[in-house]
Amino acid sequence: MQFVIEDVLQAPPAWRSMPAFAEIDAPIARAVLEEAGKFAAGVLAPINGKADLDGCTWRDCGVTTPAGYREAYAAFIEQGWAALACDPEDGGQGLPAMLNAAFNEMIAAANHGWTMYPGLLHGAYECLRAHGSSELKQRYLTKLASGEWLATMNLTEPQAGSDLALVRSKADPRPDGSYRLTGSKIFISGGEHDLTDNIVHFVLARLPDAPSGTKGISLFLAPKVLSDGSRNAIRCDGIEKKMGIKGSATCAMNFDGATGWLLGEPNRGLAAMFVMMNSARLQVGLQGLGHLEAAHQNARAYALERVQGRGQPLAAHPAIRHILWHLRAQVDAGRVLAYWCAALIDESHHDQDAACRQAADARVGLLTPVVKAFLTDLGHRGADDALQVWGGYGYVHEYGIEQTVRDSRIAMIYEGTNEVQAIDLLQRKVLADGGAQLQTLLSMLDTDVNAMPAALADLAAALRAQTVAARKATQALIAGQMADPEWPLRVADDYLRALGLTLFGWAWCRIARAAAAVTDDDWCADALSAARYGIEWLLPEATWRWQRISRREAVLQSIASQRKI
Template identity: 55%
Template structure:
């Protein structure tokens, strides 16, 4: 039996204590009246929807998959009804502007919603996951008439959106795309070409589908600088279907309930979004939102794996434990969670899940501050820091989602390898997140070459200052003193690593590309060290009777002792990257 319950208690801890988000909400006119009880009421209702509506469809949707007949996609049984319930609950409108029919709530609550959706049913959430990014893209770049016509449809859930980048010959290198857009007399454009791997490109959930499509105008330059962005609705206002059709769906390793479509555009009517030949700039508003949400997929998978592994380990009895920590005499067969190897795995699952949550919600909270902070400098710094964290969260979180699903499967033993317990589905579903929305290797290059070397370490130094500040605060709290000292040491190591990267990049142009993967993982571990140091420190402000006070300190100490030393391996990797990689030669 696969179950999911929203981790509301830890969510509240992160919002109320780790972030102190209510304090920021009180200072923002946009969030006037929002407090912890109201925020938790919203998340409680979202949790009920996920556990009662979405989670029961997770395994059945995987078994059934999508069906494709005569250009139409039929999603698994129950998916369309679940979407209607999602719309009736007002969830598409959560973090959208009130003047457009939205609820105007913070993006940090949207992040919590996304975590729950992906934890309970990743495949179903693929249909809704891009909607908020499309909303932001149109809100910032679309002509006013397009905003007035289509944004209310996204907010209400009448329309779902897609992101159409990939073509058969153009994957990560979008500069190779060939899709063409010809200007028309009425100001629209006629788009023709093929797109591949389009999540939700055809489905039976929403009344309309809004395709955001990258294509080339006739005067476009070669490469990525010649790309423009267009909005292409599936259905036009006069009721006609547009010139876009699905000619097949992929049969995949995981997320089988998500329709991954091949689309053919045949003089489809579309409208330019943003400036000509600057489509990537407009699309990146959508992609950055998507990358944060993909990172939250890793968190969702880790949380679901942790919950179910813990439950199974408490029920399954195997062998006699060498020592029971509760003092009870060992029996012929003890629950798995008393065995040291399994206890170690379960502690890692808890430490990673709760650490990712704090760090991921922080990134979403920074997006709120980038829009709502009262001072321009604070808004700029929040935007810069969120930009630095985005590739870390996308790549490191998704890697952990897959790794922790594998760790959890080990707890189940042989049962984990069969469909009865569904942890094998989590392992399969989680793997895609390391590939799409920019592979994790591309995220590593983006972090090191663009976000660190590209701005001469300005954003990194801002983060290093925050790490140092947190370390000093922790050192002043006796139970957290050692954590603060170690965080300070890790911040110094990251500083030295950055300086070494700068030096060797100047001597060897390929060095940063070889070093990027280890640098990102070093940053990911340092981010979790920061998350756990702060969690342990602020937990000391809780009443002594609150079990979270001791649990947060205990888990932080476990993370620093057992998991953080992995950072040393990535520091060594930065040194190893000074040696050139040999070429493999050409195939005969």
């Protein structure tokens, strides 16, 4: 983490140029990482396995979380982790989003189920800060910044999964300016629990005169406990029995005339909610990175100690070495990509130049679906690959990797499925502006590659080949989408993965350049080897992905026409 923050992305000098972070330097960042590591490894990791076995308990009176969860949350608040990246005016510590990203990676790796409870806190804080009235901010903002109260995001309904146009929950205005909320929501993480004495629900619902579709959705804030101390008409009707993250209470919620207040403008709830949702998508990407890191750490440790075949450790066998290098290369590149996105968030809020802020914000929008979908896909599939290192032992609970496989799977689904992310990337972020934002990104990658030393010219050439292929594939889609509107939809998944791999190629080049500058350091030598492995063994996948994108696939078109399927 220090290598990525200080050497690869060179964040401390950038912080000094932003008044909000002028006093943040590398020693402070290291101290934050050190304490975050202690919290993740010492508080969260020890309760992870048992919580997976015990799960949560639901009764009519509420939800009881697994043993140790309440104590861990109390330590989380006491140590100020909730307020890490919040504004000092709201009681926050005002640290860079990049350090908050590093913290979130750690806690997801240590205990994904527990992490679900505070996972939406920062997004809720940002949403309320951007769209709440003065009265609502005065009442709830500092509580969310400190983590004294937790928050939820109530979008999904039984008939409306990813299609929010089908939301039916209603909001009827009252004379006092509040609203009466009625409806049911499902899959609400932390909808009920025993960690805090209040829960602030962010709820999508329709006003009486709202137009149909997504243009008629408004956003409301509805607390579990009202300001007079009475219980709001919000009820948890049960919790789901799930494949993974069993320590997280996934709730079915009922709003039976609950009192709520409008956030933002009427019928523009999605615009307000996307502040929270985009934050959540980046958070989920970090969950994928955390799972990948946990899988790599555990597989490497086991492979070095387990002796199999002529007295050699597993790590000596080429098949296992492939798995370990595969994981290491993906972890390293994934961390660069995720932390760079966090750095761009810092830049979009705090750069002194307005044009730079706007450009950084646009780039975050382009990268968000890639970070969410690509890293969660790698997190699950990497954990699945890592399980193979243990053989039969990996299939039992004792070694922890099977839990990582199960826990990691949900990240590919929630906060917008990875297929939805791919469509969002290609149609809204790339094709909508004729590829202009993508061209800016690819030009940046090319400029970066031009700074590579001669000794790493082969790595630079491999990345240049991918940026050329990306431009050709994108131009083919732009030219052909009018005649075949479904073409982008058929290749959206390939496009996201190809772009993700291309960005990983850039990350491996940055890692190689930083690592090659350090001599007589075994860790940096390994980082350089992992970068080379990524470029030589993993990046070539992008080549055939870009080629497939450029073709109009006749087989897929014919299958789509067979309506009985």
